[in-house]
Amino acid sequence: MKHRSRALKYGTSVIWPRGVEERYGISPPTRWRWEKAGRLPPRDVNVGGKTGWRPETLAAAESAA
Numbered sequence: 001m002k003h004r005s006r007a008l009k010y011g012t013s014v015i016w017p018r019g020v021e022e023r024y025g026i027s028p029p030t031r032w033r034w035e036k037a038g039r040l041p042p043r044d045v046n047v048g049g050k051t052g053w054r055p056e057t058l059a060a061a062e063s064a065a
Contacts (some may be wrong), residue, residue: 016052
């Protein structure tokens with residue numbers, strides 16, 4: 001039996017990078033470019049070395065845009 005790892009998307013309090021890609025319908029390179037250009041807010045959650053965003057952080061960025 002093969003083991004397939006799944007990228008984290010959503011948690012109860014965190015949206016992981018894969019979830020942001022799904023939310024906006026973008027690819028990983030586009031997400032990276034958006035982060036570097038400041039189109040996405042800085043990641044504000046760090047859990048065990050994995051970083052992501054709080055839902056309210058993304059919502060505030062969307063309403064400001």
